[in-house]
Amino acid sequence: MEKGLTNYFENFLEKESLFTNKKALQSNYLPETLAHRDTQIQQIAQILAPVLKQEKPSNLFIYGKTGTGKTVSMKHIIRDLSKISEEKAIPLHMCYVNCKLKKITDTEYRLLAHLARELGKEIPSTGLPTDEVYKIFFSALEQKKHMFVLILDEIDWLIKKTGDEILYNLTRINAELEHSQITLVGISNDLVFTDSLDPRVKSSLSEEEILFPPYNALQIQEILNQRAAIAFQKKKLVPGVVEKCAAFAARDHGDARRALELLRVAGELAERSDMKKVEIKHLDQAEDKIERDRMVEAVATQPKQVQATLYAILNIPQEKNNLIFTGEVYNIYKGLCLKTGLRPLTQRRVSDVIGELDMLGIINAKVISKGRYGRTREISIPLSTEITTELKSLLEDGLAFV
């Protein structure tokens, strides 16, 4: 037994890896050059360049679907600008914030607290009045005497949850700052998001707008090839893998991030099963695995109550066109609480929870009116039965059944 394990590890070490540098396929990887995003990067650079001369650039709004390179492009620019400002000792602070991070940047208070911490201030997680945090942030900013570029990624989430007041306040702050200026860059993949903004906020946020169009299959192929050259050993990909991978991604709106992830996971799967090369079948397996992992991850990190609600939804007998209604869910949920000793939430709250699950993409919930028979959410589960059963058992463990 012991011996076998040691052997296994020894073999593992000796085995030649398919990868040379797997990082190149990870989503946080920043390549030296970005293919097919020259015009966009150029535009952004032009708009933001004035910061180097200590002039306030226009606020900027960037939009485009997921995986069109918005975030990478922006990070690219952040990197270059920061480098230059450092070399030339230009007082410039670029701050990238992803607003989708639960419990970190998903409310006005938390975002502000995060920003103040970025400037080296200690902010408690709760307890302080929000305008107090504004003041702290404000004075820290003023003290530093520099240009502050605030990049809000997934800004639509923030606004959806907390309203657009934050943006209004942030743009207004400039008028009161004497030694510093703040520039906003909003990134969103919701194309119609700005319509829901207060007109004043809208006009000031999108003084400039840049659209990131989806990549086409050919462009994705090039990107994949570029990255694969760095990530994989030579000739480890069966011909056609990249093409198939690009086709997968182009199928739903040219999402390059997905394509890269697909390739990486396919590589990992090939390696794990001791194959010499990455084959097409690994792509199919990878697609499965990614979907599954994403769901498991999303579900496992939810609070207990959300999990219980989801479990209730998954456990409704799936006969008639799998249409499920809120009342039904709530009843099962209550029974579940009884069994697990969980304190039941009100229907009001569960209604919101269902909305949250919908936002997370774990379920589809649409408000419909059934006429004489009332109004409710029509819930359906867009997952394969395998994933559903996997989630169920995951939840059973998590919820500690009696």
Added chain:
DNA sequence: CGAGATTCATGTGAAGTATACCTTTAGGCTTAA
């Protein structure tokens, strides 16, 4: 037969509550002069 009125089951907004955490302040204790 068709235009309104009715109805149901929940959606949804506003206001209130519990909890966990923060700052301020007043009182008590210690210490140094």
Added chain:
DNA sequence: AAGCCTAAAGGTATACTTCACATGAATCTCGTA
């Protein structure tokens, strides 16, 4: 008397509850052709 620590008072954000009203199409009602 000055300094320091502690505990109570007073305040906030967040997650949730309570209350009350809003929704919107299937169904019902009733006047009319």
